[in-house]
Amino acid sequence: MDSELVDGRSGPGTSTVSDGLDPRRWKALALLSVAFLMIILDGTIVLTAIPSMKEELGFSTSGVQWVLTAYALTFGGLMLFGGRLADLLGRRRVFMTGLVLFVAASLLCGLAWSGGVLVGARALQGTAAAFLGPSALAIVMTTFPEGPERNTALGIWGGIGGIGATAGLLVGGSVTSGLGWEWIFFINVPVGLVALALSPVLLRESSDRRRPRAFDPGGAVTITAALVLVVYAVVKAPRTGWTDGVTVGLLLAAAVLFVLFVVIETRTAEPLLPLPILRSRMVVGGNVAIFAVGMTVDGVLFVLTLYAQQVLGYSAIQFGLMTAVMTGMAIVGALTGQAVVTRIGLRPVMVCGMVLLGSGCLLLTRVSADGGYVDDLLAAMLVFGPGLGAAFVAAQIAALTGVREQDSGLASGLVDTAFRIGAALGTAVASTVAVSRTQEVLARADSTLPTGPALTEGFRAAFAVTAVIALVGLVAALVLPGARKADADS
Structure with a gap:
């Protein structure tokens, strides 16, 4: 172990996480x-409530x-900072602080008068x-040792x-x-309070006692600002255009801020992101892959929702029920993937997952204006479901493989950031392609062309683009070290 991880309940120096499971x-x-x-639900649960909020x-x-x-x-801009803070x-401590803030913010959302x-x-x-996401994943990393048990835990995750x-x-x-x-926010309150009460009982405290609590304000400000600008740009781009001056x-x-961040990190004694962590082919390949997974999954789900509601005429609740099969298959893929990883290595599972994701995208390019669910x-x-889970x-x-325990929060923040930025970019790219293709079809067609076929053409084009993104993830998977080389390359 690279750092002394203390059990907060038993007192400093009396027990460490490494003493046993x-x-x-x-x-x-x-x-x-x-x-x-x-926190995952609260990113999408508000979609169906938007009309009521607006009114x-x-x-x-x-x-x-x-x-x-x-x-x-x-969420996207502060995860890296939140992970290092943990x-x-x-x-x-950071997890519980995040819970308190999340419960308070959820209550305020539900009570909002304007x-x-x-x-x-x-x-x-x-x-x-x-703060919640990276600290929670970091606790998983420090609670389960690297190997089969951690893989099982991450499969459940x-x-x-x-x-x-x-x-x-x-x-x-x-x-x-x-x-x-209001109740999509209120339901977080009792759940969060119960989780907060159980945290001191079930969770061990862990931190690096030998590392000085030295913050890197320059790095924190520049990387947070850079990530916020990226997220804001890709969220606005479908409406303003990718070539718009503001975008x-x-x-x-x-x-510019990313470059400045790298310069700061190379000159700071206690950097927010120690650059040597990026020398690991496993860590970099995993983050590139999960970035591609985020782009593919959220791009597909966003367009799929529009197709189901705008073309097939399903309500949000009807479509939600229909996606249950994908949810179930995602769980199967995740649990199967973690079980197989230990036996045959990461690369085959990652390759299989990305192939399934890409195949699902290609199947969706066949959707029709007068089609149906079956x-x-x-x-x-x-x-698509098992590909999502396995990938x-x-x-x-x-x-997260080969990361020092003292950097577990940072690594968790890094992988969460990669997925979240990928998700935002995937949604923006898929939306832009769908709208552009639909407008192109309408411009070329007779004015009597129904809207449904034009929309469907746009959605097909968007699904095709997500298939290309899945291909990028497949390339990242192919360069991952094999099972026996993982430790050496990390």
């Missing part, structure tokens, strides 16, 4: 998974989008999620991610229809 570890995983599910709080059409954007900006101050208050509360909720990624529409639609949009300016500013969607979901788990294990 924590008998509470599976209960701890259940607790951490609940928190993870909350009751007097949002404009553009203004209501900030309910989504505010969460995405703070390493320095204590992972359980659009401005709701947007501000969503920004606070995203900030809390940026991946299954939870699959549930969260696909269940938001169903949960949000049901709760909004039955209780009102280009934001991306250029982000690039004819157009079911086969693709049955293929997510394998990429995450790769990105």
